[in-house]
Every structure is written in C-alpha cells, then in structure tokens.
Amino acid sequence: MPLVNMKDMLQHAYDHGYAVGAFDLVSLDFLQGIIDAAERSHAPVILSLAESHFEYFDFELIMPAVETAARRATVPVAIHLDHGASLASAVQAINTGCNGVMVDASAVGFTENTHITKSVVDMAHACGVPVEGELGYVPGVEGEDAERHPGDVAYTSLEESTAYVEQTGVDFLAVSIGTVHGRMKGKPRLDFQRLKQINDALGIPLVIHGGTGLSDDQFRQLIANGVAKINYYTALSDAAAKQIKNNINSANNGGYTTLLENTRRVIAEETERCIHLWGSAGRAAEILAQCEAWNPVEHLIIYNIDGLDNHGTKSMISKGKRILSAIPGVRKVFTGEAVKQDASFRYTWLVRFCHPAVIDSYREHPDHISFADNMFRPVAGERISIDYLALDSQPDEVR
Ligand code: 13P
Numbered sequence: 001m002p003l004v005n006m007k008d009m010l011q012h013a014y015d016h017g018y019a020v021g022a023f024d025l026v027s028l029d030f031l032q033g034i035i036d037a038a039e040r041s042h043a044p045v046i047l048s049l050a051e052s053h054f055e056y057f058d059f060e061l062i063m064p065a066v067e068t069a070a071r072r073a074t075v076p077v078a079i080h081l082d083h084g085a086s087l088a089s090a091v092q093a094i095n096t097g098c099n100g101v102m103v104d105a106s107a108v109g110f111t112e113n114t115h116i117t118k119s120v121v122d123m124a125h126a127c128g129v130p131v132e133g134e135l136g137y138v139p140g141v142e143g144e145d146a147e148r149h150p151g152d153v154a155y156t157s158l159e160e161s162t163a164y165v166e167q168t169g170v171d172f173l174a175v176s177i178g179t180v181h182g183r184m185k186g187k188p189r190l191d192f193q194r195l196k197q198i199n200d201a202l203g204i205p206l207v208i209h210g211g212t213g214l215s216d217d218q219f220r221q222l223i224a225n226g227v228a229k230i231n232y233y234t235a236l237s238d239a240a241a242k243q244i245k246n247n248i249n250s251a252n253n254g255g256y257t258t259l260l261e262n263t264r265r266v267i268a269e270e271t272e273r274c275i276h277l278w279g280s281a282g283r284a285a286e287i288l289a290q291c292e293a294w295n296p297v298e299h300l301i302i303y304n305i306d307g308l309d310n311h312g313t314k315s316m317i318s319k320g321k322r323i324l325s326a327i328p329g330v331r332k333v334f335t336g337e338a339v340k341q342d343a344s345f346r347y348t349w350l351v352r353f354c355h356p357a358v359i360d361s362y363r364e365h366p367d368h369i370s371f372a373d374n375m376f377r378p379v380a381g382e383r384i385s386i387d388y389l390a391l392d393s394q395p396d397e398v399r
Contacts, residue, residue: 018279
C-alpha cells in the first residue's frame with residue numbers, strides 16, 4: 001500500500017507547513033539509500049527519475065525495482081518523472097509506473113509552454129496522475145557545475161503564473177526564484193518576496209528545483225512561503241563520489257563492490273539530514289491514514305470467438321495487445337487462452353490500469369473504440385467484462 005497519491009501527499013505537506021524531498025536516483029544504491037533514510041525518519045518521500053539521467057540507466061529496467069521498493073516500504077512513497085521532455089515521455093512514464101509527472105517546457109515561450117503543459121495535464125488527469133509544471137527558467141543540469149551550463153535565471157512572473165495555472169490545470173508549480181541545478185556558483189540569492197506573492201495568488205503546492213547548496217535558513221523560508229516539494233540530487237551524487245574516492249585511496253586490491261562500499265550509507269545520511277530539515281520526518285502515519293492508496297485496477301474480459309480461425313484470432317489478439325498497451329494509464333495487457341478445452345470462455349484479456357480514473361478514459365480513448373468496434377466486438381459476441389480494484393497490491397504483482 002505505501003505507494004500513495006502524490007497530490008494528496010503534497011497537499012498534506014502544503015497544509016501542514018513542511019516539504020517532501022524529491023530525490024533523483026540514478027542507481028540501486030540511490031534507490032536503497034533514499035528509502036532507508038525515509039524509513040528511518042518515518043517520512044514520506046518522492047522517488048524521482050529525471051529524463052536527463054536516462055542515459056545513465058535503462059528507465060524500463062529500473063522501474064520495476066523502484067516500484068517494488070515503494071510498495072514494500074512502510075512509509076508513503078510516490079514515483080515521479082522529473083523534467084519530462086514531451087507528452088510521449090509522460091505517457092511512457094505513467095505506463096511504466098510513475099504516479100506523478102513533471103512536464104518541463106520552461107525553455108519555450110509562455111504560449112507554447114502552456115499548450116504543451118495542458119496536453120500533458122489532460123492526458124495525466126485522465127489517468128488520475130497529478131502534474132507539475134514549470135514557469136521561468138532554472139539553469140544548470142543536475143549533478144554538474146552550474147557555471148558550465150550557461151543561461152541566466154529567468155524568474156517566474158506573478159502574472160504569468162496565475163494565467164499558466166488557470167489555463168493548464170497543473171497541480172503543482174515549479175518556480176524560478178534564484179536557485180540553479182547543480183552546484184551553486186557563489187552564494188545563492190533567492191527572491192522570497194516574489195515567492196510569497198506567487199504563493200498568495202495561487203494557493204497550490206510550489207516546487208523548488210536545484211535544492212543543493214541552499215542554507216538551512218533558506219530552506220525554512222522557502223517552506224514558510226508555500227514550497228511543499230524540494231528537488232535534490234547533486235549533493236547526494238557528491239556524497240557518493242566522495243565516498244568512492246575515499247574507497248579508491250584506501251583499498252589495496254579492491255574490485256567493483258569494494259569501491260562502491262558505503263555509498264548507499266552516505267546517500268542515506270544526506271537524505272536523512274534533508275528530511276529532518278524540511279520537516280517531513282515523523283509524518284508517515286498521518287499521510288498513510290489520509291491519502292489515497294495508489295492501487296491498480298484490473299480490467300478483466302473473458303470471451304469466446306465466433307467467425308475467426310485460429311490464425312485470425314491470434315492476429316486480432318496481438319494487434320489488440322499492441323494498440324491497447326499504448327493507451328495512457330495502461331500498465332500491462334495480459335492475453336490468455338483457457339487451459340481446458342471445455343472451458344465456458346476460451347480467451348481472456350487482463351488489462352491493468354494504473355488508477356480507477358483509467359476505466360473511463362480507456363473506454364473513451366479513440367484507439368480503444370476503434371479496436372473494440374472494428375476488430376473485437378464483431379467476433380466476440382459472448383463475453384463478460386468486470387473491473388476489479390486491487391485490494392492490496394504486493395510488490396510481486398506490480399508488473
Ligand atoms: P540539485 O541537483 O541542484 O539538487 O537539483 C536537483 C533538481 O532540481 C532535480 O530536478
């Protein structure tokens with residue numbers, strides 16, 4: 001159960017004056033270190049996967065591990081796509097297990113950003129998934145020196161942020177008020193006045209990117225002015241790199257595992273420091289009691305085929321599998337044939353939706369309608385169809 005609705009999680013943080021850490025992970029050491037810290041602190045946590053990091057790991061390979069870690073945790077967890085580059089990225093992330101997505105169209109102008117973000121919001125909300133948008137520009141790249149990535153901070157404008165939230169319907173807004181991704185160049189100066197005005201005007205959870213390098217007092221002021229999600233990566237990466245360098249210096253004859261020793265521990269220590277500083281420690285039980293559990297729905301159809309030979313049936317099933325798997329919110333399409341010849345129903349579809357909202361959006365999706373009306377219903381007269389909400393989704397059921 002501890003995978004929870006991220007909108008509920010961040011609303012709780014916003015209402016109670018603390019921030020949840022969204023820690024970007026690039027390996028199993030990061031994943032385990034972040035979860036260890038959240039468990040030790042009894043804190044909610046967001047496991048964040050940045051599209052700019054997908055060159056370092058295979059997103060589809062790591063996601064089952066991320067989801068397993070989330071589902072077996074005892075603290076509330078959400079899984080988030082960080083800096084999604086397009087609508088297609090957001091669909092892929094949701095279908096692979098993210099239950100929050102960020103669309104980052106902040107590099108294009110206001111009108112285009114609004115247009116792209118709205119298309120992601122329409123798709124994601126139809127899957128029950130909340131969306132983070134960004135207005136203004138936070139320069140730099142996670143894990144790199146900010147000074148190596150040119151571009152000035154473009155501050156979020158108050159007028160634009162009101163129009164952007166109204167027109168797109170985003171659930172959370174990432175604001176640019178002086179932070180940069182990666183290591184800070186000099187002492188960061190943050191525009192708290194601007195943040196306060198945006199928070200007063202919008203009244204939705206705000207997000208800060210570029211958490212590395214801010215002072216304790218800056219974090220406190222950010223949270224006091226509506227920041228409920230803080231993105232954090234470079235400091236975790238630096239802590240791991242420092243540990244690896246120490247291991248290299250002290251290991252006489254060490255191999256791969258010797259050189260990586262204790263990286264998970266130092267990642268956990270830095271994560272735990274942030275969790276305590278940002279006020280999310282000890283909040284797990286309240287969130288579990290108050291937030292929607294993120295459990296899938298199984299859309300089950302059992303049916304008989306009339307008017308197609310074996311080859312035609314298998315071809316219809318494989319086309320259907322390809323078409324239906326691509327519909328937003330579909331986690332998995334299982335197809336099967338009865339083991340016993342005399343079964344009352346010969347075939348089955350088991351379509352896993354990420355959230356109950358997908359029952360309607362899937363039924364109304366043009367690709368589903370076209371497949372069902374033209375290829376499936378004409379030959380599958382006899383059928384039973386039922387949607388089941390998973391009562392308790394265990395790690396081994398997730399994929
Ligand atoms: P830092 O790498 O500066 O902590 O920022 C992380 C971030 O904003 C990810 O989106």
